Amino acid sequence: MTTRIFIDGDAGTTGLEIRERLAGRTDIEIVALPPEKRKDPGAKRDILAGIDIAILCLPDDAAKETVALCDALGDRSPRLLDASTAHRVAPGWVYGFPELCAGQAAAIGQAARVANVGCYATSSIALLRPLVDAGLIQPHQALTINAVSGYSGGGRQMIEAYEQGAAPAFELYGLTLEHKHLPEIMAYSKLSARPLFVPSVGNFRQGMLVSIPLALDALPGQPTAADFEAAYRRHYEGAAHVRLMPAPANGRLDALALNGTDDMELFVFANDAYRHALLVARQDNLGKGASGAAVQNLDLMIGV
Template sequence: MAKIFIDGEAGTTGLQIRERLDGRADVTLASISADDRKNPAAKAEIYKNVDLVILCLPDDAARESVALADTLGEKAPKILDASTAHRVAPGWTYGFPELCPGQAEAIQAAQKVGNPGCYATGAIAIARPLIDAGLLSADETHAINAVSGYSGGGKAMIAAYEAGQAAPFELYALGLEHKHIPEIMAYGRLARRPILAPSVGNFRQGMLVSLPLALDTLPRQPEAADIEAALQKHYAGAKFVRVVTPEPGGKLEPQALNNTNDLEIRVYANAAHRQAVIVARLDNLGKGASGAAVQNMELMLGL
């Protein structure tokens, strides 16, 4: 039975991970008293006696916890960090098993894994296969649009939503410095910084991430069918990511995959105008956070 400690289990992601692990016969959860949560000696004692620590902490606290683990030598547990702190850090493996061939095996062998961000998961799931296939230029500035439930917008937005004070719809991060951009560039293989326009709708969870494309400006000037075929090839055999033919009507709502670890990709196109929009749908608390963490945990521990 694998022993796991969720460091920061009282937060949204930590609570969701704990809920997903409750009742499993192959996992036991270690815990720490509220008084000892910031006690390095108490934390070190727990770290030494578990197989894996999942960090659900602010970035600075996550860095401190990793530094603590590094002092334990051979007794150090494996680390899965759900914060932004180590997603593009040297020596860390990116926790998106479907990223490319061999990524799941890399996660399996890793001592330290950075769990992806929710917007980044959708954006990379779209862009990486197309860049690898030569159908999307890494040297262009791409615009990525996204909408999430309020649980993906941070503490202040969550508090407003839970108090019934949230706006019906809200664009944010308009300073164009969203914290997911570095990992989108690194693992989406984008040489130019994309323009990420995130937003929240007045619902708890669920997410749509979309990439609009003018087909005649792309390398090889592909048809929409070529784009869909490249995505299908990349995700062939994937358990949690699938490419879906769009339903008639030209509409898509964000909540259908809530409470799952699934991600769906659709290619919407207008052949006459040579335009397309690729849309990834996922649960920002599932494949975008706690669901991905459990998937990575299973790989890291051979469960």
């Protein structure tokens, strides 16, 4: 059976990547809105009424407008997969991180509305949730999350600067400490204390490293790196796209190593003498952090 899909916002980075990943599939029919009618609510409403799933690759306000159109359709509304940040912690939406916990993939598969993950959030939650569930990190723990992404994850202005050759070699941003991914990081990592989140971009198109430094003696039970690794192995056993990797002997990680894949790698670096550890997640921010995750969620929604 063919599933009819509409990508609302298919001219943007995420939408283009999703379309590319779906190209050639015979189980999916992509329905397009003519360019001249992209701002015509009536034309969009007609498209929405005749499809199975709409994938929203839009700014938050525009995504909310499309959801309102679907609400007005009642029983004729398609299922929704929203790649914006508008509904990631909203009631009635299932969070689109299949590896979050037992039963999450099944919940996505049955959901009428799925909020696709954020790139920084995916890595942060992947590192923290298993440790919180295992009692190795307490929800009220004071945490710092450092992250670097390629410019494709930094928004339209940063992308344009990179493409024009005007981007700096490295740039910190979000220094108001109000990054939009923090609510979902807290909600799905089960944190009660707001972490200090420091995002940055490097002068490359895509790729991402997220790292969380820890003083082991400040944690309950004074865990070891081996305890963290055991928790990750249990949590991600059988996962197709998230895996624990041995820490490289040279103590270095290339942010671009997973580009072009939909995978995520987790690492635990430790110095036993100082009782320090560093948790690191690596992914392609356009893969597992955006479009790749959307296609993974879409496949669950259509039963692939």
